[in-house]
Amino acid sequence: MRRKFLERNEWRKRVDPVFVQYWSATKKLIVVGPKNRAEKKRAFDELSAASRLMPNAPPKVQNPISARVWAEIHRPLDGETWPHGGEPGKAYAVNPEASSFFRDLVFLQLGISYRELITRAERESNAHRVLLRIHRDYYRFCWECGFKGLRLKFNLDHFRIIVQGLDYGLNSLNEIELASCFDEICPCAQVHSGEYLKKLRRRVKTACDRLIESTNKPTSIGI
């Protein structure tokens, strides 16, 4: 029993404590009930403190990927001006496709960037149908059920934790350690399968490698 306990806590030696603090606080803020105001305020303060520490926590790997991956998911099309300007402090209605979340949804559903989908939709009717499906799911997310019922390749929380975690020591964890780490920090607050997470980590790495490789691929098309 003690050996098992030690094994399940080994991950703490290899995962950056600031990363753990940030995600533990994120989880706490999400799972705390809206009625418990004092607890919610405490969770919010903890997350604010962890968010301030995060930019100064150096990645534990030589070529960190998190910033590059998110930049590529949100990167505008060639010739597109985005994000748009506006008066500071004012909120504006946006074209759904020009929102970061639409581009997150493209990646979470298809594992490819918005740039790649739009380039394909110029040439393939099927890719255009897929683009329409993303619009329908964007609507369903906003007005009906959130992520519930959407067919996703990647769960947003799991994807965010793995991509950021790869820069902060998550890559060195075995199945048991991965499950233990996710049980503690993941906002989904479920019991995690180490086998599932190990496979997911591999799929996320493959998708991110592909994404980073496509960074300089133009979206201009011949006329």
Ligand SMILES: [Zn+2]
């Ligand atoms: Zn989870």
